[in-house]
Amino acid sequence: MQRYSIVSIARNALTGHRNWQRAWRSPEPKPSYDAVIIGGGGHGLGTAYYLAKEHGLTNIAVLEKGWLGGGNTGRNTTIIRSNYLYDESAALYDHAVKLWEGLSQELNYNTMYSPRGVMMLAHNVHDVQVFKRHIYANRLNGVDNEWLTPEQAKAYCPPLDIRRDARYPVMGAALQRRGGTARHDAVAWGYARGADALGVDIIQNCEVTGIRRDGDKVIGVETMRGYIQAPKVGVVAAGNTTVVMDMAGVRMPLESYPLQALVSEPVKPVFPCVVMSNTVHAYISQSDKGELVIGAGTDQFTSYSQRGGFHIIEHTLEAILELFPVFSRMRMLRQWGGIVDVTPDRSPILAKTPVRGLYVNCGWGTGGFKATPGSAHTFAHTIARDEPHPINAPFTLERFRTGRLIDEAAAAAVAH
Amino acid sequence: MLLIECPFCGPRAETEFHCGGQAHIVRPSNDVDDTAWESYLFIRNNPKGIHAERWVHNHGCGRWFNALRDTVSDRFLAIYAMGEKPPAIDGLEDGNDKR
Helix, strand or coil: CCCCCHHHHHHHHHCCCCCCCCCCCCCCCCCECCEEEECCCHHHHHHHHHHHHHHCCCCEEEECCCCCCCCHHHCCCCEECCCCCCHHHHHHHHHHHHHHHHHHHHHCCCCCCECCCEEEEECCHHHHHHHHHHHHHHHHCCCCCEEECHHHHHHHCCCCCCCCCCCCCCCEEEEECCCEECCHHHHHHHHHHHHHHCCCEEECCCCEEEEEEECCEEEEEEECCEEEECCCEEECCHHHHHHHHHHCCCCCCCEEEEEEEEEECCCCCCCCCEEEECCCCEEEEECCCCCEEEEEEECCCCCCCCCCCHHHHHHHHHHHHHHCHHHCCCCEEEEEEEEEEECCCCCCEEEECCCECEEEEECCCCCCHHHHHHHHHHHHHHHHHCCCCCCCCCCCCCHHHHCCCCCCCCCCCCCC | CCEEEECCCEEEEHHHCEEEEECCCCCCCCCCCHHHHHHHHCCCCCCCCEEEEEEECCCCCCCEEEEEEECCCCCEEEEECCCCCCCCCCCCCCCCCCC
16 A cells, blocks of 8 residues: 655655555455455445454455445534434444544545534523533543533534524523534545555445355355455445345345535635534534534435425525524535434344344444544454444344333434 | 326415325234334335325315325326325335335
8 A cells, every 4th residue: 555645755756746656456256255345435434454464354345335425424514513412322323432532644635623622502501510520421421521501602613503592592602612524535545545555345336136145154245247255244334234134134224315515606704513402303514614514304214315395495495594594695506315214212233143143233324424433443353253342242233122222313413 | 396196186286285195004903023013113215216105185175195206306207195006007016014
């Protein structure tokens, strides 16, 4: 792997930047691997990276039906935080935040992790009580989160309107300073480059069409480019997880919904942090390119359309303008949808399945990007050792039978 | 936004409706095992294709009906009454539970 540094930039400048190596190869699929990962998004590529780096499994492949990071990895609003209520969730998401902090150095790839702070607004007494409960729970788990008065919130985020007579007055806010954003594409590309350098085959345009079983164990996958033998298969297919798991005969507690986001025209830096509001259902930040990045809601029905209803955008922008009337003349530049797989308790599944050798990492719903490194790191452990990692152990598939749910109804911090 | 054909009121905007999720789920008797109960509570058909689901025209006549919808194009293929079986259409998964 060609390392990126100021020296390599200078050297390549001398040849007009025409001789940069490709960041990863495009190999033909081999007939057999020690493990196959289905899904070339951040979570899948990260899993392959940690399998190769920490567990020595280098004869592995990532199969992606489209292009790398073309699913939800490239369609989210890039928010990173770990201020979840329950112990299990706080451990998982904070593991991810700790990995985010060193990820650019780890991968020698600038993921542009920017801990600019995630601020959640409280608009009524209920919000105040809920957020304070979150703050105390977070502190017990070693996760930073602090309470701000309206004036402190305004000082942290000057565009905020804290007039008492606003329709949704700001009564305070919870701030996680380590929260922030990262460059979504760079996460997929950085992990892909890192995994490739360790010998992982990344195969794009290779849709899985079947999973072959021998009794209760998996033996390989059928793909559009032929059959690939593998004693271990990790499914990391987000909104398409049900489709893939149906091929293996495993029914999943998942429903897939379109979730939308949109960005404005780029403007000079006006918005210093991430602001979220459950009550008016809005979340917003500004990318380094200058676009306002705005997250919208899901459609009410299951769908694989990657589009989303127009009235959802209207509702979202109404909410944004209630909080930030200053943006009323901004033009929206692009809108898109991603298909999110939602579990009944709004917590992910990172686990073994009833089929031996088949593992699943899914159910991230509307908030999976933030967890990418932690999810990948613990899931690689589960695949390599055929046992749960201490952090992902509670996130089983069986919890829906035993009733041991992790009921993070506020997982996305916006109303569902 | 979808244009949905309410069998009682005619074509109306999606915002007048609420989707009630998968249709034809039957509550099992109380003495079933945990697996059957899990299936009833949590396991849903989530096809990339034709889905049988319930809708209610809650900002109109307030009445429920069933529909077959293609989850790739979001096009409604059939609308039928509560209590009726879905009309025969190629690609429709049968029953509630394949396990």
